[in-house]
Amino acid sequence: MHVECEFCEEQFVTASGAFHHLEGGCCEKSNTNGDTLARQIQNLDIDNILTDIGEHNGGQWKCSLCSKGFRTRSALVMHWNSPAHSSKPYHCINRGCDKHFITLSALFQHLESESCGIAGFTQIPLYYLRLTDSIHNGEQITLFDFGR
Numbered sequence: 001m002h003v004e005c006e007f008c009e010e011q012f013v014t015a016s017g018a019f020h021h022l023e024g025g026c027c028e029k030s031n032t033n034g035d036t037l038a039r040q041i042q043n044l045d046i047d048n049i050l051t052d053i054g055e056h057n058g059g060q061w062k063c064s065l066c067s068k069g070f071r072t073r074s075a076l077v078m079h080w081n082s083p084a085h086s087s088k089p090y091h092c093i094n095r096g097c098d099k100h101f102i103t104l105s106a107l108f109q110h111l112e113s114e115s116c117g118i119a120g121f122t123q124i125p126l127y128y129l130r131l132t133d134s135i136h137n138g139e140q141i142t143l144f145d146f147g148r
Contacts, residue, residue, distance in 0.1 A: 007032070035081075042077050053080040094118035 002011045003018045007030035012018040025033035032040075045051045054062050054076050060069040061076040065085050070076040088100035090107040097116040101107040110116070112124050119127065134141045 005030075039077070039081055042080060043074070046073060053077065092116055092118065 002013065003015045004011055005018055005021055005027055007022075007027050010018075010021065010027070012021065019037075021027055022030065022032045023034040023037055042051050042053055048055065052064050054064045054070075056062075056073070060071055061073050062069050063076060063079060068079065070079060083102035086102050088102050090101040090104055092099045092101075092107065092110060094116045097118070099110060099116070101110065108124060108128065111119055111127070114120065131141065
């Protein structure tokens with residue numbers, strides 16, 4: 001028995017193969033990837049059959065990781081899908097500053113605040129352009145990209 005992709009009708013030997021196809025963003029007729037699929041399932045899995053993002057307890061939804069309460073399940077899902085429980089992969093480019101950040105935008109907000117004195121507000125757009133050029137061209141990010 002084969003499993004067929006619901007969007008493009010490609011055939012797979014296993015259901016896990018079909019899910020891998022969707023999670024990997026390989027389906028040309030679907031805008032689904034691992035993140036969008038997880039969000040869809042979390043939104044639809046109100047009884048926590050496949051997911052365990054939280055439970056309904058005393059009039060509110062509680063996050064299963066931090067026990068924070070939310071009035072609606074959709075608010076809980078937004079919390080769960082936010083970077084709230086992610087690692088902090090980014091750090092300030094100022095070696096004397098020990099701040100870490102969940103998102104690149106948070107790092108750049110920190111730089112823009114001029115709180116650690118690494119750069120003036122007018123320099124930040126240059127850092128952005130150098131960084132996005134590196135990303136776009138697949139080039140290694142260097143200290144030069146950040147005026148060092």
